[in-house]
Amino acid sequence: MSRRPNRARAFAPDPGADGRQCESPNCPALGEYRAPLSRQVLNQYRWFCLEHVRAYNAAWDFYKGMSPGQIEQHLRADTYGQRPTWPLGRIGGRIDPIKLDPEMLRDPLQILSAARDAERVRKRNEAPKDLREPLAVLGLSWPTTLNILKTRYKELAKRHHPDANQGDRAAEDRIKTINLAYATLRSRLAAEPKLAATG
Numbered sequence: 001m002s003r004r005p006n007r008a009r010a011f012a013p014d015p016g017a018d019g020r021q022c023e024s025p026n027c028p029a030l031g032e033y034r035a036p037l038s039r040q041v042l043n044q045y046r047w048f049c050l051e052h053v054r055a056y057n058a059a060w061d062f063y064k065g066m067s068p069g070q071i072e073q074h075l076r077a078d079t080y081g082q083r084p085t086w087p088l089g090r091i092g093g094r095i096d097p098i099k100l101d102p103e104m105l106r107d108p109l110q111i112l113s114a115a116r117d118a119e120r121v122r123k124r125n126e127a128p129k130d131l132r133e134p135l136a137v138l139g140l141s142w143p144t145t146l147n148i149l150k151t152r153y154k155e156l157a158k159r160h161h162p163d164a165n166q167g168d169r170a171a172e173d174r175i176k177t178i179n180l181a182y183a184t185l186r187s188r189l190a191a192e193p194k195l196a197a198t199g
């Protein structure tokens with residue numbers, strides 16, 4: 001848990017960048033940030049350095065030629081990749097900025113969060129099969145350690161303790177599930193310390 005990164009900023013380098021160079025002519029920087037090719041081709045990307053991806057995004061009028069209704073529809077679409085970035089000032093006059101999801105502004109294409117989720121799931125899936133569900137219950141990635149497990153369990157036990165939830169039945173069920181997941185992981189990690197990495 002201690003190594004889990006904080007929420008990435010909107011302009012954190014993309015984990016999919018593999019050392020390629022910025023596509024802007026004569027730019028010597030690494031192309032660590034990606035931007036969609038066009039509205040029609042949202043699953044192909046161009047790769048730029050931070051400065052040039054910002055310039056590219058600012059220049060790209062994604063909503064050009066769309067009616068306010070179509071824009072609104074696009075903003076509400078849930079599909080990954082249908083959430084482009086845009087210069088706020090340009091559509092500010094047509095759509096109330098307060099309606100915009102702040103999450104979209106931080107990670108406009110939801111690429112970063114999608115990549116992080118995929119990475120988390122991938123890591124968890126590398127765990128021994130019988131430990132995957134308990135790990136998911138506790139929100140832990142694999143590998144983990146007894147110390148990480150105990151710390152996480154204490155947090156969850158405190159948060160979901162029935163006394164802290166006015167005797168809510170759902171909270172009781174949650175704490176049972178958490179206890180079971182904790183017991184399973186603890187006994188496996190204690191019995192086979194080599195299962196878990198030291199990190």
Ligand SMILES: [Zn+2]
Binds near residue numbers: 051
């Ligand atoms: Zn560049």
